[in-house]
Amino acid sequence: MDPLNLILLIVVVLIGMKLRSILGFRDEDEKPGSRADAYRLNRDAFETKQKTKAPAPIEELEEDAPADGLQEAGAALEGQPAAPSPSAAGEAVEETSGRGLAYLRSVEPDFDEAGFIDGARRAYEMILTAFADGDISGVKAFLGADVASGFEGAIEARQAQGQQLITRILRLDRPVLDDARLENGKVQLDVRFRAELISFTASLDETIDEAALPAPNTALDIWTFERAQGASDPSWALVATQSA
Numbered sequence: 001m002d003p004l005n006l007i008l009l010i011v012v013v014l015i016g017m018k019l020r021s022i023l024g025f026r027d028e029d030e031k032p033g034s035r036a037d038a039y040r041l042n043r044d045a046f047e048t049k050q051k052t053k054a055p056a057p058i059e060e061l062e063e064d065a066p067a068d069g070l071q072e073a074g075a076a077l078e079g080q081p082a083a084p085s086p087s088a089a090g091e092a093v094e095e096t097s098g099r100g101l102a103y104l105r106s107v108e109p110d111f112d113e114a115g116f117i118d119g120a121r122r123a124y125e126m127i128l129t130a131f132a133d134g135d136i137s138g139v140k141a142f143l144g145a146d147v148a149s150g151f152e153g154a155i156e157a158r159q160a161q162g163q164q165l166i167t168r169i170l171r172l173d174r175p176v177l178d179d180a181r182l183e184n185g186k187v188q189l190d191v192r193f194r195a196e197l198i199s200f201t202a203s204l205d206e207t208i209d210e211a212a213l214p215a216p217n218t219a220l221d222i223w224t225f226e227r228a229q230g231a232s233d234p235s236w237a238l239v240a241t242q243s244a
Helices: 003-023 035-051 058-064 067-078 101-107 113-133 145-160
Strands: 163-172 176-183 186-203 217-228 237-243
Touching (some): 113 176
Antiparallel strands (some): 163 186, 217 237
């Protein structure tokens, strides 16, 4: 073969191999794991990445979200009543109604929470002691009508059975203000009490041995106190009791 033709043949072969490597042509007998498969896997990964978009900015979410839903969520977190939605337009809404400690502080900024808690603690001790002694006359001014009636009925039933109630408060944790409501000009506060106490009944003629009292129990109670909004009289009335 002519040397010049041999050189041209070699150049053609080299150019063909170069083009093949650049364009990525695949022979039918090419095995998996080749450059073409690598490209396919990369493409799949790229398409998956495109489908998994980054979260929208906060501004976009706030614009797209329903205004009523955001308003209700914010009001729930702040303890304030949500403003009426457009669908509720025209319905009567009482301006003096609301729920939550934050709402109470907003409408009564002068409310002395620490002073109220201290007073509630003293009231708890005085009322429990008076109830156990069978005479609530000294604390009746601090009781709502229903609570006073219930206490008096329980005392009468106990005495009719010839029993006395023995109560010893060993420890009383600082009460916690749980919730507040303002409805129809009345403020109601729920206070949570946790006390370690001994409480049991005995016959009226039984002598109590203080050295042989039963083991104490933990009492968890929620008492609701009420007063008129903006009242000049700072005293509160106990209007409900329940176990926590």
